[in-house]
Amino acid sequence: MSFLGENPDIAYPLTAAFGLVMGSFLSTVVTRLPARIDWRNRRRAYAFLNQSDVYDPPPPDVLTGRAHCPQCKATLAWHERIPLVSYALSGGKCRHCGQPIGLMYPLLELLTMVLTVFSVWRFGFGWQGFGAMLFTWYLTAASLIDIRHGLLPDKLTLPLMWLGLVASTDNLFLAAKPALLGAVGGYVIFWFVGGLFKQLRGKSGLGRGDYKLLAAIGAWVGVGMLLPVIFASSVLGLLIGGAVWALKGRSAADPLPFGPFLALAGLLIFMIGPEQIQIWLWNLRSSLGG
Ligand SMILES: [Zn+2]
Incomplete structure (x- = not known):
């Protein structure tokens, strides 16, 4: 190396x-x-x-x-x-x-x-560069399969989560504790949101594949970045999904897969770096008078 x-x-x-x-x-x-x-x-x-x-x-x-x-x-x-x-x-x-x-x-x-x-x-x-490659490859493959088939295979999301957890045992990008809590928290948050959505709308907006993908991303960016990932993916989904709907005239009954937006948000936050995002959030909070 x-x-x-x-x-x-x-x-x-x-x-x-x-x-x-x-x-x-x-x-x-x-x-x-x-x-x-x-x-x-x-x-x-x-x-x-x-x-x-x-x-x-x-x-x-x-x-x-x-x-x-x-x-x-x-x-x-x-x-x-x-x-x-x-x-x-x-x-x-x-x-x-x-x-x-x-x-x-x-x-x-x-x-x-x-x-x-x-x-x-x-x-x-070095190992960090190689780890980042793995992260981008898994997210790219998972996103494309989700776009083409509306499916996030366990064979991609679960290994990506395990790799993130294993990397954290050596503090490659973050410590083991935020990585583990990120994985568990990612799954639990979406499981809860998905269940709530189902109760309210009578149909599920999030699939189990999305829970596992957020768990995998959480293992790489940490528990503190889960809400920023969810927020960024929702904004990206509204913007890009809105544009696609405007262009193709898709009906709301045929929703876009959410996986690619989660992957893109996770990748952006991973590349910018959780520390940098924390600084931006802290600055935003203090400029809002908090
Ligand atoms: Zn041929």
């Missing part, structure tokens, strides 16, 4: 390339994980109905499955999987079936690269 820290001319391009590769991996997670979850749910349903012999081939495994075209399922060679480059060379089309691959792939690769480089720029080439 110290070699990278002392040679930024090499370290930043390497990190950028690493971010692109990671972005390519995240696109695999985003497309395959929901399909795997669906398949596992179907298997469970078949087993429950005593129809375990129904033929239902498993979709490719997230980690071990070969890379393939999302449209024609043709297996891709290594030179068809180079982040950005392959997309640019093929004109955004599959070389086997000629169908458009989708702008999500290069955009996700670029976004992951930017967030990965930003993580080490903000926290340095």
